[in-house]
Amino acid sequence: MNKSFKQHADERLAHITMSEGLKHRVRQAIQKEQRTPYLSTLRVALAAVLLLGTLTAFALSGGFGLFELMGTVLPHFANVRPEADTLVQRNLAHYRFEHVDVDIREAAYDGRYLRVAYAITDRAATAPLDTPGTSLVDGRMENYPFTAANQDGIWWTTLDWAELNGQHVNPLGMTISVAGPNNGEAITWVQFDVQGLELPSTFTVRLPIRGSDTPHELEFTMDKSGMEHVFPLAPPPDKRVGNYVISIQDITVSPIRTYITLHLIIDPGVDMEEAWDIAGQWVTAATLSDADGKNPQQWADTGFGPVDNTEWVRIDLTDGKFDYEDRIIDPDKPVTMMVFFEFTPPEQYPDAFRLGHSEQDFILIPFTRLPAQ
């Protein structure tokens, strides 16, 4: 046999191709992104608004505390209320590996997220990894070549799971790794979805700090101090707007974020495309403000999608091609779209919030505090 490995592999794997179906999946994913350009636009717009913002950003850990780290994604992400500091616990763990040190600098639990800021430091480095605050991940198609961390098998850009008192939780939302101000230092923010988790006043956190070759999990203890500042508001009655009903499912006020989950219950007879449009308008244009529209809060995250009476079905086209689409299961029943929002908190809590995207499409949420959870 006298041929290149490539020729040989191509012949033997001739049946492994990028099928039309797969190309179609890519086109569909791209179309979906084209339909939702709002996020990048919104982020830029909100970043500009920040210049006029008046909320407090804390100076923590020499400028690279948890909240300031979040602010490297978008500056206003650092905006939290002063009592957020009571949620932050510092210097939680230190581990020394062959080439790098790992420090869990700060972590904050607010019942919705566990946010962690940790530093990985190459002990042999003689200079910062990059200009302090520069992302080591975003805008790069490959990770920054952090050789010392890679040699130790450290997961330095993100973490794929955590355990809180033995309960598995997943990462959710944004994350970032930036060059720190010290030599050889990368600082990473990661957050985990802890909603609904039942935890005692003191609990353990386990993070998979070292990966596949030599697994190593890092453990530390936290408590729930500061949670008295986190509380739900009483959801207002549902409100009908045109061909759908706005139903606030949950609104939780935290010094770090205001979290809102709402359902848009869309009348029977409205097709799926319009249902997406109705929800899409909320996602792209809704603002949270005082009842009179003043003091708009700043967007921090959002998500949406159908929660009932819909299915994702395959449609067979000609020539063996196929596509997928959302379809309403029972056209005689309403379709519920869920929209989830996170906003940075207001400087002063209002008597009522106004959440909406037009003169008609809005709902008032009285600031009726329920007991802290």
Place this chain on the structure above:
Amino acid sequence: MQATPQPQPEAPAALDTGVHTPAETLPQTIERMMNEHGDGLMKLCFMMLGEHALAEDAVQETFLKAYRAYPKFRHEASEYTWLTRIAVNTCKSLRARAWFRLEDRRVNPEDIPGLHAREQWPDDTVLNAVMALKPKYRDPILLHYYQGLPVKEIARALGIAVSTVSVRMLRARNMLKDALKEWYFDE
């Protein structure tokens, strides 16, 4: 496979078209790249992941990332090399996710049954020998002998030092030499 010094292989000429035409819209560019590079990337991802469905996920994600990042693509490398880098990182990420899905995370991902399931895998001595290598040895071999990347590009794609790539390739070739005593390749 001969253990003789290896010349730098060239990237398959048909795969490298360089800069997109200014008249192309971004979706058209992605369409063209899928037509030109899709099959090759699919084979690469299949060999890296050993599972058809995972390879499809990796290729889909690769082109989606390419779509997002193309406006920032400065053509310092060819489209082919650039896409390969994205695909390699995507495959590495998928491997990690497969490992993290396991109940017992102390299991080495290289030992996960099913991650390298041989569905649609040909009964082929050479490919089986390559697939039997651990990923850290297999990846440089695939990137060099299948994708045609020079060592420096492999180091960049895998996020490891050039010297590490060289050492792993040398060890991999020695392992393959033992496994394929009855066979030989020019490259």
